[in-house]
Amino acid sequence: MNIKIEHLRKNFSDFTAVNDVSFTVSESEFVTLLGPSGSGKSTVLRLIAGLESPDSGIIEVNGEDVTRIPVQERKVGFVFQHYALFRHMSILDNIAFGLKVRGVKRSVREAKAKELLHLVGLSGLDRRMPTQLSGGQRQRVALARALAPEPGLLLLDEPFGALDARLRKELRSWLKKLHERIKLTTLLVTHDQEEALELSDKVLVMNQGRIEQEAAPQAIFDKPATEFVAAFVGETNRVEAIVQDGEVYWGPLRFGSYYVPDGSKVTVHFRPNDVYVASQPGEAHTAGVIRSILFLGATESLEIELDKGHTITAHVPTGVAAQSGFHLGKEVYVSVTRSHIFFSLGSA
Template sequence: MSIRVDHLYKRFGDFVAVDDVSLEVESGELVAFLGPSGSGKSSILRIIAGLERADSGSVFFAGQAADHLHARARGVGFVFQHYALFRHMTVAQNIAFGLRVQGKSRADQGLRVHELLDLMGLAGLGERYPRQLSGGQRQRVALARALAPQPQVLLLDEPFGAVDARVREELRHWLRRLHDEVHVTSIFVTHDQEEAFSVADKVIVINRGRVEQAASPADILDHPATEFVARFIGDANVYEGKALGGVVPIGRLEIPAAGVTDGTEVSAVLRFYDLKFWKEDQGIARVVRTMTLGDRVKVEAVIDDGPVIYSQFPRRSSLLAGIEPGCRIHIEVTLARLYPKDAGILVSTTPPPA
């Protein structure tokens, strides 16, 4: 079932949590709401579920306005960050709850519970109580409970936020595999970009209650629509400067800015991996530090007459040859993204050299 959200607006007291948000999720899609905490992504999810009422704007399911429907009538499966399992019920009773309140027969409840326990890898745990389960198991029970009434929409609020890193990784695969099997239209909220990119078909980046960009993971990485997205996704250097003769000078570094009117104030976003450093005594910067991070090396340098700049290289890269603290280097910008101050949206990226 497709979801459409139109000009949503919601405030809590003086705080505007959702500020004119419109977005679309196609039937069967798995979509991530990605943003920093407090960005309003959970509020949007809760409005879609009917747990909160928008001050204005509408939510449509399969083209039908759902604003008048109470949360209990929306048929939406919701998975809570801290599981919200019924602590006085067994796992089986938890999963059966949605069917029980619908008045489904015991036999039907039992069949569906069995099916879900198997699907979720929880077989044999039906008689346990939530307090007897691990975090990962609890989250799977929460997922099973939400899926039991066969909702047409599944909403997950920071579903993996409360478990440790290894289990989180596992649950991500779970969610992806599960979605590929049951194909229910799903939205999950996360502040973890790796999570969003590795699981979702489409990522919607949200900041300060507004949608910054809605696109495929690849598109968001390659074409960040706004300065916020460019800063938020991936590791990047961000500089403020003024275009002058086709470049933005930052100290002695000249960031290519072909086609940008002279005098335009811009934010320049340079991803770590869109930079090349090599050793050159007549270079424009000096290396301060190198840090080995697993299979990559992060290099910190200071641009002459300018600020610090970072880059990252594979550990065995030839570019690293001779790079050590104190040496001078040249810098090549293979890709820069420029965002004029007054517009905030992308105007120019330097195409990678052919």
């Protein structure tokens, strides 16, 4: 199933949840809507499912306009953040529900449900009740249940949001493998950037009801299109720099030359792991002093004061930090290997 969304809009009283959203999802593609809470990503998903109706815009599935088609006829599988399993039904009955309401014979639907239970790795749990399962197991049942009526499109609304970090990671790689196997067109909504970057063929970053950027995960991370994307996906140092003699400066740091008027205000984002830190001075390295060290496991986060009012964060592999003998108060030399510059409209 491929989807084409055109100029979708949805207001809730005076709040604009979705503001002119357009995008496409190709057959078998795994696309993620990534954004903070309230960015409208879940509403987009609910509009596609037919659980909400848009104020304007078109939703096309396989070239057919389904914007006004009722939810029952859209052939989508929907997985909710809090599972939404039917508490009074056994696991098997939960999975078979979509087939039951379509009038599929009991023996056929139970065989299908068992097959799906096997697919999600929970064979043998068919007679259990939802309350007897762990959160991770419940979400896998919810997925099996959504797959039972053989939807053409799978919609996942923060499916791992209610689980702890370790389990979330586990289910993530499990879901990726499952998608590679069944190749079902999938649209995932999440606020977790790691989830989005790891799982998707394409990521749509949403903010305030709009799509800020639509690109492959690598491009989202390496070439953020807007300041919002730069700040939301991955950690950054955000500094407000000025242009002098066609060059962008922030304190002692220089970020290259641009054809913009002198005195223009620009915002520069650079990631802590794009800061190179050395203990010896070299070419174009700016001097600074380590003001704090935070141990993060594989890396150490250093706060380096370049001069008064100019402090940056750098992430250094723990091994490198130990080898270089970084300690509080040590003088180091830094250079920023990659940065993203955003021009604001006003001038200083």
